[in-house]
Amino acid sequence: MEQVTNLPNKKLEETSLAEELRSPAKKLIRIEQRGRIYTLLSAWILIITLFSLLFFITSKGIMPFIHGEITLQNFFSTHWGPTSAEPGGPFFGSINFILGSLMVTLLSALISAPLGIGAAIFMTEISPKFGRKILQPAIEILVGIPSVVYGFIGLTLIVPFIRNTTGSIGFSLLAGVIVLSVMILPTIVSMSVDTIQSIPQSLREGSYALGATRWQTISRLLVRTSLPGLMTGVILGMARAFGEALAVQMVIGNSPNLPFQLMKPISTLTSVITLNMGNTVQGTPYNSVLWSMALILLLMTLFFILLIRLMTQRGKQG
Amino acid sequence: MTSQAVFQFQTAQENIHPLPQMEQVTQLEAKQVNVFYGSKHAVKDIHLSLYKNSVTAFIGPSGCGKSTFLRCLNRMNDTIPSAKVTGEIMIDGINMNQSELNATQIRRHIGMVFQKPNPFMKSIFENIAFAPRLYGASKAECKQLVEESLQKVGLWDEVKDRLHHSALELSGGQQQRLCIARAIAMKPSIILLDEPTSALDPISTSKIEQLILELKKDFTIAIVTHNMQQAARISDYTAFFYMGDLIEFNHTNQLFHQPSQQATIDYLTGRFG
Amino acid sequence: MNAKLTDRIATICFYLIAFLILSVLAILIGFILYQGLHVIDWTFITQPPGSILTGGGGVAPQLFNSFYLLVLTMLITIPIGLGGGIYMAEYAKPGKWTQMIRLSIEVLSSLPSIVVGLFGLLLFVQLTGWGFSLLSGALALSVFNLPLMVRVVEQAISAVPKEQTEASLALGVTHWQTIMKVILPAALPGIITGFILASGRVFGEAAALLFTAGMTSPVLDFTNWDPSSPTSPLNPLRPASTLAVHIWKINSESIVSDASKIAAGSSALLIIGVLIFNLSARFLGQWFYKKLTSTR
Ligand SMILES: Nc1ncnc2c1ncn2[C@@H]1O[C@H](COP(=O)(O)OP(=O)(O)OP(=O)(O)O)[C@@H](O)[C@H]1O
Numbered sequence: 067m068e069q070v071t072n073l074p075n076k077k078l079e080e081t082s083l084a085e086e087l088r089s090p091a092k093k094l095i096r097i098e099q100r101g102r103i104y105t106l107l108s109a110w111i112l113i114i115t116l117f118s119l120l121f122f123i124t125s126k127g128i129m130p131f132i133h134g135e136i137t138l139q140n141f142f143s144t145h146w147g148p149t150s151a152e153p154g155g156p157f158f159g160s161i162n163f164i165l166g167s168l169m170v171t172l173l174s175a176l177i178s179a180p181l182g183i184g185a186a187i188f189m190t191e192i193s194p195k196f197g198r199k200i201l202q203p204a205i206e207i208l209v210g211i212p213s214v215v216y217g218f219i220g221l222t223l224i225v226p227f228i229r230n231t232t233g234s235i236g237f238s239l240l241a242g243v244i245v246l247s248v249m250i251l252p253t254i255v256s257m258s259v260d261t262i263q264s265i266p267q268s269l270r271e272g273s274y275a276l277g278a279t280r281w282q283t284i285s286r287l288l289v290r291t292s293l294p295g296l297m298t299g300v301i302l303g304m305a306r307a308f309g310e311a312l313a314v315q316m317v318i319g320n321s322p323n324l325p326f327q328l329m330k331p332i333s334t335l336t337s338v339i340t341l342n343m344g345n346t347v348q349g350t351p352y353n354s355v356l357w358s359m360a361l362i363l364l365l366m367t368l369f370f371i372l373l374i375r376l377m378t379q380r381g382k383q384g
Numbered sequence: 385m386t387s388q389a390v391f392q393f394q395t396a397q398e399n400i401h402p403l404p405q406m407e408q409v410t411q412l413e414a415k416q417v418n419v420f421y422g423s424k425h426a427v428k429d430i431h432l433s434l435y436k437n438s439v440t441a442f443i444g445p446s447g448c449g450k451s452t453f454l455r456c457l458n459r460m461n462d463t464i465p466s467a468k469v470t471g472e473i474m475i476d477g478i479n480m481n482q483s484e485l486n487a488t489q490i491r492r493h494i495g496m497v498f499q500k501p502n503p504f505m506k507s508i509f510e511n512i513a514f515a516p517r518l519y520g521a522s523k524a525e526c527k528q529l530v531e532e533s534l535q536k537v538g539l540w541d542e543v544k545d546r547l548h549h550s551a552l553e554l555s556g557g558q559q560q561r562l563c564i565a566r567a568i569a570m571k572p573s574i575i576l577l578d579e580p581t582s583a584l585d586p587i588s589t590s591k592i593e594q595l596i597l598e599l600k601k602d603f604t605i606a607i608v609t610h611n612m613q614q615a616a617r618i619s620d621y622t623a624f625f626y627m628g629d630l631i632e633f634n635h636t637n638q639l640f641h642q643p644s645q646q647a648t649i650d651y652l653t654g655r656f657g
Numbered sequence: 658m659n660a661k662l663t664d665r666i667a668t669i670c671f672y673l674i675a676f677l678i679l680s681v682l683a684i685l686i687g688f689i690l691y692q693g694l695h696v697i698d699w700t701f702i703t704q705p706p707g708s709i710l711t712g713g714g715g716v717a718p719q720l721f722n723s724f725y726l727l728v729l730t731m732l733i734t735i736p737i738g739l740g741g742g743i744y745m746a747e748y749a750k751p752g753k754w755t756q757m758i759r760l761s762i763e764v765l766s767s768l769p770s771i772v773v774g775l776f777g778l779l780l781f782v783q784l785t786g787w788g789f790s791l792l793s794g795a796l797a798l799s800v801f802n803l804p805l806m807v808r809v810v811e812q813a814i815s816a817v818p819k820e821q822t823e824a825s826l827a828l829g830v831t832h833w834q835t836i837m838k839v840i841l842p843a844a845l846p847g848i849i850t851g852f853i854l855a856s857g858r859v860f861g862e863a864a865a866l867l868f869t870a871g872m873t874s875p876v877l878d879f880t881n882w883d884p885s886s887p888t889s890p891l892n893p894l895r896p897a898s899t900l901a902v903h904i905w906k907i908n909s910e911s912i913v914s915d916a917s918k919i920a921a922g923s924s925a926l927l928i929i930g931v932l933i934f935n936l937s938a939r940f941l942g943q944w945f946y947k948k949l950t951s952t953r
């Protein structure tokens with residue numbers, strides 16, 4: 067603290083300011099601190115929630131293997147017979163379900179990715195006005211439709227349709243794929259729109275100036291430049307498809323088949339968990355194995371997020 | 385610039401002070417003020433005083449640190465994480481550039497108006513009453529403050545019928561005067577203006593210049609401007625900044641007619657900047 | 658010539674895709690409304706479900722539960738979401754800790770809702786001993802709603818021009834008061850829109866509720882508003898099936914004779930609800946914005 071007051075010509079009227087500054091407004095500071103603490107706590111809640119979720123699901127999921135209720139070998143087999151009394155049983159083979167989840171995810175992404183990216187290109191390059199006025203709200207409504215409603219529509223529209231046209235029972239891998247591809251479409255579209263829009267206009271103009279047609283500009287320039295972003299959208303969609311439970315469960319038939327025939331009923335991780343979690347007794351191996359499946363769902367989510375992070379990093383570099 | 389120029393600037397230091405002694409009262413005195421943005425040295429060792437009820441203009445080429453220095457004077461640089469301000473800024477016998485002093489209290493006494501008019505997205509009335517109310521002004525006091533401040537900036541007659549309309553409905557010049565009204569409603573002792581007219585048309589500009597001359601009676605004013613005529617018209621003192629240095633500080637008349645530094649001459653004659 | 662032809666064909670393809678998506682949406686909505694609208698009448702929305710044998714009845718408790726659960730969830734998530742969003746937009750400094758929060762937001766918002774439901778089952782249903790209850794359900798819904806809300810608030814705040822903050826700080830208003838009195842009001846339109854859209858999601862959610870709020874609803878006495886009474890609709894510790902859960906339940910069990918009728922009616926109700934949320938989000942957001950920036 068220096069008190070320099072010996073400047074010439076300085077008639078210092080002692081105002082309240084100096085005094086006021088020396089005695090800070092305690093009340094203001096207190097309010098300020100309280101606000102900071104409140105927001106910090108809120109942020110902490112996010113982290114705590116995540117970690118307790120990771121902890122609970124993980125510990126519950128690896129429990130059956132640690133306690134020796136189920137062997138890994140048993141779990142990673144194709145034989146599902148949780149109540150089987152056969153020798154060597156019960157069987158908790160979950161490979162069919164893991165493959166089932168992967169299969170519906172991949173197939174629906176295969177359908178949805180071109181459609182979604184196409185729609186995004188339509189909205190940004192072909193007809194922005196129509197896109198913004200009509201397609202954008204339509205996509206937003208699609209996002210909002212609850213998954214049970216998708217399931218119900220699948221059940222009453224798609225399953226009978228498949229049944230009538232093919233003569234199979236209708237509940238099938240195909241039905242699940244159709245429902246999921248509609249459900250993940252909005253995710254892919256909105257992510258793709260964001261990416262394509264962020265490409266500077268000058269790049270497009272450069273391409274048109276060279277005499278390229280619109281399609282050439284789109285296919286050679288836009289899609290290539292925005293590839294990481296487009297892939298991120300597709301992966302986000304896949305993450306959603308992989309974790310979707312009810313809509314899928316309602317239409318795929320829930321038989322523990324290997325998912326290699328489009329018309330056959332299959333099961334996924336989510337459908338098995340949904341159907342059996344309520345009907346099995348806590349602590350039995352049958353119940354425990356469902357938690358292990360939940361852990362696999364969780365790990366897959368983390369894997370998808372990792373993929374997305376890698377994608378966005380590539381996008382930044384490239 | 386060349387090393388020769390730098391040399392000149394350094395020799396200039398003793399010429400700047402002391403100013404011809406009149407009966408001014410020092411309102412604020414900056415001593416050895418330095419500002420760093422990270423490793424960038426934006427303001428270098430500045431010594432400058434603001435005198436009570438006078439207008440001081442800061443001029444100089446773009447990027448020379450005028451805004452940065454101005455923002456030191458009410459601790460606005462605290463809001464930029466990378467900025468570090470050293471030195472002393474004396475006001476009323478206390479160095480306000482100490483982190484343990486509460487910057488918000490200082491800003492109540494030293495108002496600021498920005499280059500781009502930035503009224504709150506609130507009504508005209510609220511724009512002015514907002515801050516005083518937080519500091520305990522009653523309803524009646526607020527009402528009076530609003531009228532008083534709007535009168536002072538000459539906006540009262542233009543807006544008195546629509547006090548509760550959004551401030552964003554006003555024209556740019558009106559918005560800027562509203563911002564000034566908002567600042568003086570806090571009854572500060574000093575008002576800092578950072579290029580307050582650069583976004584305005586000539587008529588609004590001249591209104592604000594008139595206003596500044598008017599406000600000088602009650603407040604001490606520092607104004608950053610790129611408009612040399614403006615500085616000449618309204619200021620009593622002028623400080624010329626160049627590359628973070630204060631090159632010359634003098635009575636406006638003196639500085640414009642008998643500049644003592646080559647850099648000042650170059651600048652005034654439009655040879656750079 | 659060839660390039661031009663390809664360009665033509667490609668353009669047609671893009672139009673086809675747009676048309677396809679629009680027709681899918683039209684079919685979805687049209688189908689649901691066609692199937693469901695004629696089921697919806699006064700009885701349907703004011704009566705409890707009929708017995709398993711007779712069928713009939715309505716979905717009044719489910720409808721009530723959906724809204725009540727939404728309110729409970731919002732009561733939990735709005736304050737925390739605001740706090741978290743403010744923190745991220747105003748206080749968070751770049752660094753490890755902030756990255757950690759961002760990662761948490763990202764992971765939480767991409768978790769499958771069934772996994773969130775299972776977490777709720779472990780923590781809120783079993784560990785706390787609350788059993789299947791509205792409270793457990795609301796907390797589970799909060800887990801996946803919270804990151805959404807934080808994002809909404811952060812984005813809305815970041816969209817407020819920096820000049821507004823500067824103006825307030827320069828008047829000697831503290832940072833916190835600036836946040837509360839200047840930034841939040843300016844961000845309100847965005848926040849409201851985001852919150853309503855999030856509400857729509859919560860309203861239609863089922864998977865996270867199956868094992869937290871449960872799949873059944875006790876007989877409710879709609880004249881009893883004492884929250885501690887087991888038959889009171891307000892009792893947060895009672896089990897509750899929502900509209901969405903109800904649709905799933907009657908479809909997967911198919912015991913009730915008129916299951917598909919009830920499911921169709923409930924789906925139509927859900928869709929109407931979601932559409933209302935969607936429209937009001939747009940409308941209210943714009944209205945608030947107008948109110949903020951122009952004449953009353
Ligand atoms: N937030 C910041 N971070 C880093 N550097 C900054 C920041 N603000 C200003 N600078 C740098 O500090 C120097 C001085 O900037 P300042 O804004 O004070 O200049 P100025 O004289 O006001 O210019 P102008 O007349 O264009 O407003 C410039 O070189 C600028 O690039």
Ligand SMILES: [Mg+2]
Nearest residue numbers: 450451452578
């Ligand atoms: Mg400037």
